[in-house]
Amino acid sequence: MSTAAVAEAEHVLMNGPPIRPGKFCIWLFLATEIMFFGGLIGVYVMMWVGSVAWPDTNHILNANIGALNTAVLLMSSVSVVLALQCVERGEQKRAATWLVTTIALGALFILIKLVFEYYPKLHLPIGANGQPDTSHYFMFGRVNEAIHPGGNLWASGYFALTGFHALHVLGGLIALAVPLSMALKGTLTQAKWGLLENMGLYWHFVDIVWIFLFPLLYIMGARTVAAAAGH
Amino acid sequence: MGHTDAGHAPSTSSGHGGAHPVFNPWNIFYLLVGLTAVSWLSDKLTLSATTIGLIVMTVSTCKASLVVSYFMHFKFEGRWKYVLTVPPLVMAFFLACALIPDVGLRQHLWQ
Numbered sequence: 444m445s446t447a448a449v450a451e452a453e454h455v456l457m458n459g460p461p462i463r464p465g466k467f468c469i470w471l472f473l474a475t476e477i478m479f480f481g482g483l484i485g486v487y488v489m490m491w492v493g494s495v496a497w498p499d500t501n502h503i504l505n506a507n508i509g510a511l512n513t514a515v516l517l518m519s520s521v522s523v524v525l526a527l528q529c530v531e532r533g534e535q536k537r538a539a540t541w542l543v544t545t546i547a548l549g550a551l552f553i554l555i556k557l558v559f560e561y562y563p564k565l566h567l568p569i570g571a572n573g574q575p576d577t578s579h580y581f582m583f584g585r586v587n588e589a590i591h592p593g594g595n596l597w598a599s600g601y602f603a604l605t606g607f608h609a610l611h612v613l614g615g616l617i618a619l620a621v622p623l624s625m626a627l628k629g630t631l632t633q634a635k636w637g638l639l640e641n642m643g644l645y646w647h648f649v650d651i652v653w654i655f656l657f658p659l660l661y662i663m664g665a666r667t668v669a670a671a672a673g674h
Numbered sequence: 675m676g677h678t679d680a681g682h683a684p685s686t687s688s689g690h691g692g693a694h695p696v697f698n699p700w701n702i703f704y705l706l707v708g709l710t711a712v713s714w715l716s717d718k719l720t721l722s723a724t725t726i727g728l729i730v731m732t733v734s735t736c737k738a739s740l741v742v743s744y745f746m747h748f749k750f751e752g753r754w755k756y757v758l759t760v761p762p763l764v765m766a767f768f769l770a771c772a773l774i775p776d777v778g779l780r781q782h783l784w785q
Contacts, residue, residue: 451752451753460752460754460757460758461752461754462751462752462754467758470758470759471758472757473758473759474758474761474762475762477759477762477763477766478762478765478766478769479727480766481762481763481765481766481767481769481770482769482770484770485766485767485769485770485773486770486777487776488770489770489773489774489778490777492778493777493778493779493780493781494781495781506714506717507714510710510711510713510714513710513713514710517706517710518703520703520741520745521699521700521702521745523702523745524699524745525699526697578702587703594700640747643745644746645740645747647742647746647764648746650741650745651738651741651742652731654734654737654738654741655731655734655738657710657713657734658713658733658734659729659731661717662713662716662717662726662730663723663726663727663730663731671776
């Protein structure tokens, strides 16, 4: 180890990491979030691997909608970065514009999820007796079957992963309203750059989680039946 | 706790106690959208499930690396970043591994 590296290590041991306390805290929080989503994804994969049957998600999930939502979240990440760069230059009005863009895109993500994904799955078909028909809950690979969070292993995993992710998006939207309000009041000065950076770090993390959920749920899941059938 | 830029890569501008990386976010965005298109197109291919899985997870790892490196400024930070991120990643990995005997292999072991 070089002398410089030893000196840096000693500096960190004696004084903590050379970053802002707020940034240190948000990274500690993100470390817990890595564990949270890492655990959820790990459990989903293990349930999938250990199951005899797994639904063909081609009939349940629309990869086009998933890809669209991915692009929406990626664009929102860019708009946070652009807002951050505006704050760094002292352009608060432009920063507010980019923050509004970010919040609008985050809201659009949730809207797409609710309208095109959750609602059709939770909307139960009505059976012959006039009651919600729950007979399809435990059957795999059927078109138009109602999907319920407690319906089967796949549905539980899907709703847990995407639901917790959507809640994190919602939390991010609420958090981003704070710097937006400051920017509109003219108090999001260059000295407050770190505040927006912290919130941006959280928002990018939420983006990264979706980057892995999209292929895992929408693309790889659709291959299960084909693989099992030997195609 | 120190408030200096010590440990940050030189490609950052000085500022208010944090890294101020200089890069064009649109270039990263175009790359990310292109990679997303690769994932989406791979869904249309008639390859084996394993091949598709490898392609899309590799693409996702590249996308996450771009977001972490540039948008989250990892490329411009000091080595402290590994202390805060590697342990939870390792623990999350081993958490999944701990489920292999009882969940992942239950069909093989209990039949």
